[in-house]
Amino acid sequence: MNFKNLKLNLSNKNKDLIPQILTVLFLILIVIYFTINAQSNMGNRGISFGFGFLSQESSFDITFSLIDYDGSHTYARAFLVGLLNTILVSAIGIFFATILGVTIGIARLSQNYLVAKSAEWYVEIFRNIPLILQIFFWYFAALRALPLTVDSINFYDISFLNVKGWYVPKFVWTNFSIFIYSIIFAFILIYFLAKYAQNQREKYGKQIPTLYISILLIIGLPLLTFLIGGVSLSFEIPELTQLSKTVFVYRGGVSIIPELISLALALSMYTATFIAENVRAGILGVSKGQKEAAASIGLTKGQILKLVVMPQALRIIIPPTTNQYLNLTKNSSLAAAIAYPDIVLVFAGTALMQTGRAIEIISITMLTYLSLSLSISVFMNWYNKKMAIKEK
Amino acid sequence: MMNLSILKSDKKNLNSLIAAGSALIFIGFIDIILSSFFSTNITAFLPNKISYLTPLLFGLFGLYLIRIEFSGNKLLDKVNTNFNSSNFNALLTLLVIFALIKYIPPLLNWFVFDANFAGNTKEDCTSGGACWVFVKVWLNRFVYGLYPDTEQWRINTAFLTLFLLVGASFFVPQKFKKYIIIFLLFVYPIIGLKLISGGDFGLKYVETGAWGGLSLTFIVSAFALILCFPIGTILALGRRSKLPAIRYTSIGFIELWRGVPLITVLFMSAVMFPMFLPDGTYVDKLIRVLIAITLFEAAYMAEVVRGGLQALPKGQYEAAKSLGMGYWKMHFLIILPQALKLVIPGIANTFLALVKDTPLIFVVGLLELAGMVNLAKTNPKWLGMAMEGYVFAGLVFWVICYVMSRYSQNLEKKLKTER
Numbered sequence: 017m018n019f020k021n022l023k024l025n026l027s028n029k030n031k032d033l034i035p036q037i038l039t040v041l042f043l044i045l046i047v048i049y050f051t052i053n054a055q056s057n058m059g060n061r062g063i064s065f066g067f068g069f070l071s072q073e074s075s076f077d078i079t080f081s082l083i084d085y086d087g088s089h090t091y092a093r094a095f096l097v098g099l100l101n102t103i104l105v106s107a108i109g110i111f112f113a114t115i116l117g118v119t120i121g122i123a124r125l126s127q128n129y130l131v132a133k134s135a136e137w138y139v140e141i142f143r144n145i146p147l148i149l150q151i152f153f154w155y156f157a158a159l160r161a162l163p164l165t166v167d168s169i170n171f172y173d174i175s176f177l178n179v180k181g182w183y184v185p186k187f188v189w190t191n192f193s194i195f196i197y198s199i200i201f202a203f204i205l206i207y208f209l210a211k212y213a214q215n216q217r218e219k220y221g222k223q224i225p226t227l228y229i230s231i232l233l234i235i236g237l238p239l240l241t242f243l244i245g246g247v248s249l250s251f252e253i254p255e256l257t258q259l260s261k262t263v264f265v266y267r268g269g270v271s272i273i274p275e276l277i278s279l280a281l282a283l284s285m286y287t288a289t290f291i292a293e294n295v296r297a298g299i300l301g302v303s304k305g306q307k308e309a310a311a312s313i314g315l316t317k318g319q320i321l322k323l324v325v326m327p328q329a330l331r332i333i334i335p336p337t338t339n340q341y342l343n344l345t346k347n348s349s350l351a352a353a354i355a356y357p358d359i360v361l362v363f364a365g366t367a368l369m370q371t372g373r374a375i376e377i378i379s380i381t382m383l384t385y386l387s388l389s390l391s392i393s394v395f396m397n398w399y400n401k402k403m404a405i406k407e408k
Numbered sequence: 409m410m411n412l413s414i415l416k417s418d419k420k421n422l423n424s425l426i427a428a429g430s431a432l433i434f435i436g437f438i439d440i441i442l443s444s445f446f447s448t449n450i451t452a453f454l455p456n457k458i459s460y461l462t463p464l465l466f467g468l469f470g471l472y473l474i475r476i477e478f479s480g481n482k483l484l485d486k487v488n489t490n491f492n493s494s495n496f497n498a499l500l501t502l503l504v505i506f507a508l509i510k511y512i513p514p515l516l517n518w519f520v521f522d523a524n525f526a527g528n529t530k531e532d533c534t535s536g537g538a539c540w541v542f543v544k545v546w547l548n549r550f551v552y553g554l555y556p557d558t559e560q561w562r563i564n565t566a567f568l569t570l571f572l573l574v575g576a577s578f579f580v581p582q583k584f585k586k587y588i589i590i591f592l593l594f595v596y597p598i599i600g601l602k603l604i605s606g607g608d609f610g611l612k613y614v615e616t617g618a619w620g621g622l623s624l625t626f627i628v629s630a631f632a633l634i635l636c637f638p639i640g641t642i643l644a645l646g647r648r649s650k651l652p653a654i655r656y657t658s659i660g661f662i663e664l665w666r667g668v669p670l671i672t673v674l675f676m677s678a679v680m681f682p683m684f685l686p687d688g689t690y691v692d693k694l695i696r697v698l699i700a701i702t703l704f705e706a707a708y709m710a711e712v713v714r715g716g717l718q719a720l721p722k723g724q725y726e727a728a729k730s731l732g733m734g735y736w737k738m739h740f741l742i743i744l745p746q747a748l749k750l751v752i753p754g755i756a757n758t759f760l761a762l763v764k765d766t767p768l769i770f771v772v773g774l775l776e777l778a779g780m781v782n783l784a785k786t787n788p789k790w791l792g793m794a795m796e797g798y799v800f801a802g803l804v805f806w807v808i809c810y811v812m813s814r815y816s817q818n819l820e821k822k823l824k825t826e827r
Contacts, residue, residue, distance in 0.1 A: 130491060131501070140810065145802045145805055146766075147764065148778060152778065156794040156798070157794040350671060353770070368679065378679065381675075385668045389663075389666070
């Protein structure tokens with residue numbers, strides 16, 4: 017027995033405590049140092065720490081907003097506008113990135129040599145060019161090459177694309193809330209239907225065509241509201257109007273600004289490459305034996321895909337893909353480079369310049385992103401635990 | 409189409425059907441070539457939309473005729489398995505080929521055949537293609553930024569020395585290799601930075617605002633990589649530590665940086681960080697950016713390294729402990745060498761992300777390659793050159809990143825076989 021070690025073991029508690037105390041002390045010292053400096057700096061500039069400025073009048077305009085906003089609204093409202101714009105571009109980006117990514121991921125596994133190679137080159141090209149350059153390319157080079165308002169590209173007389181943006185018809189609803197309620201009601205019905213079907217299947221081995229009934233419900237119920245619920249829909253088509261001899265604008269409809277188009281394009285094309293790799297890895301990750309085993313117990317091709325391959329592939333695909341969604345949302349902050357009014361540009365840019373409250377505004381912006389990331393990662397951990405293979 | 413049993417190839421009618429099929433495919437190709445280059449069409453008498461589809465129909469039918477399970481003809485079998493295994497696949501093949509025929513020539517024309525290479529001003533670009541004169545004239549700025557022309561030898565020397573040292577470290581005997589690597593990691597960065605910034609030894613001082621272009625991209629990424637590696641490793645060890653105070657500090661630090669976009673971190677370093685320093689202290693813009701990027705990437709590096717630490721079997725830890733090794737000895741001699749080797753691809757990916765993130769330093773007013781393009785295209789003499797500029801910058805970044813990702817893939821393969 018070595019008695020030297022015994023001695024050390026006795027003092028193990030202290031050995032563990034010292035580095036911890038040092039770490040905490042170091043952290044506290046840094047915080048104190050920063051706070052003292054910040055206080056004296058702000059004192060010199062005659063500003064005091066506080067979030068009162070949020071309720072002041074912002075007096076700046078934002079070019080693109082989903083809610084009512086002008087200079088007479090508060091900074092808090094400006095923050096909300098920026099946040100909504102961030103969420104809008106992220107949602108659009110995620111939608112298209114998923115579709116494109118899944119398509120390309122499957123195409124990379126195609127038996128067709130040409131298709132597989134094209135998909136591979138798509139991934140190689142768009143993954144290896146910095147996202148900011150792609151955004152610049154679409155915004156400053158590609159979309160600037162579009163025709164002027166007068167000679168817009170015309171899509172069947174209902175939608176127009178020109179250098180000022182993309183003009184699409186606006187939906188004009190009456191009794192919109194009834195329509196939404198019907199969709200929510202359809203989802204609730206589908207939920208109970210799925211429960212009932214599972215119950216029937218497990219107890220009596222009865223198969224209920226859940227999918228077809230669900231599709232019928234989700235299309236049928238909203239359609240029904242048009243017939244009896246008093247819901248109606250009409251389109252407001254953008255029209256070319258002449259302001260003066262040479263100035264033309266489109267009135268009516270919805271205008272999608274080029275900043276949004278180029279940002280959504282670049283984000284979805286860039287993120288799609290990563291999603292494609294995830295999808296490919298997920299499908300390759302399901303072993304061949306699984307498919308063969310499923311086939312040997314007499315499942316049909318559709319059943320193999322639905323019951324055996326997809327659940328296992330999704331388990332591999334979903335976690336890294338959520339990570340990519342998160343990355344896309346964070347990358348949407350590059351909007352500031354082309355002046356799309358997202359949260360960084362509106363809040364950390366314009367509002368900061370006007371108020372000079374660097375600490376408060378940067379903290380709020382970072383906290384917003386942080387809470388978004390953390391909530392998604394908490395959700396992911398929960399999902400992973402739920403989906404993990406339960407070994408008995 | 410399924411029931412056209414006469415037209416289904418089999419051994420007997422194979423030859424005639426191959427002839428007919430090839431002819432049809434050939435007509436399809438002629439048709440698409442005519443319509444894309446001579447703006448005419450074999451079936452131009454048909455309504456516009458139908459005649460647009462005819463090459464596709466010709467090709468599809470031709471491919472259907474030559475589809476056969478096994479013919480014995482090697483070429484035919486290869487075509488059938490790789491391009492023509494079903495109607496859907498045949499359609500995809502045709503669509504890809506037609507798209508290539510239609511869109512590649514105009515692109516090539518813009519890039520090379522119609523492009524302008526000679527001359528020195530925008531007026532020399534007359535032929536309608538890309539104006540590479542723009543890139544040629546601005547190349548110096550794209551590489552060195554606003555760094556004074558007469559001093560550029562300093563950047564060249566710094567990078568040349570770096571390449572020579574890295575090259576030397578591959579060839580010298582093992583004994584000296586260690587010293588070269590230590591020199592490269594700890595001494596060289598300071599010498600290099602001093603050489604480029606100047607101020608002493610009779611070198612003219614060049615402020616960091618004038619640095620830029622591709623050289624700045626390399627400087628920022630190289631420094632951030634060298635610095636973020638040890639920090640990331642320590643954070644990874646901290647996150648796996650048994651001591652709660654250290655573990656939670658590391659977790660908090662890592663998740664904080666990973667949860668926010670780099671652009672807000674750079675904003676922070678630009679406007680918020682000076683508020684936290686004593687009044688009157690001035691930290692150079694480039695230093696602030698380097699610190700911000702380093703801390704940001706260190707958090708990502710920490711997660712990569714943690715992956716390697718977790719992948720190591722427990723036996724390695726236990727064996728090291730049973731030999732009487734302490735924490736640091738165990739990690740530096742046994743655990744980290746193996747763990748880092750496992751995650752080389754991950755490290756390479758982090759570095760790739762780092763290189764792709766460098767253009768973001770435009771937020772604080774530093775202009776690397778993409779930033780210089782932005783500056784050049786707003787020059788009144790060179791308006792309307794955005795496309796050429798971004799294509800050039802994209803190409804440069806693409807080559808750098810592609811080579812690196814290929815290298816890391818090769819490394820990954822090589823290490824896999826060793827295990």
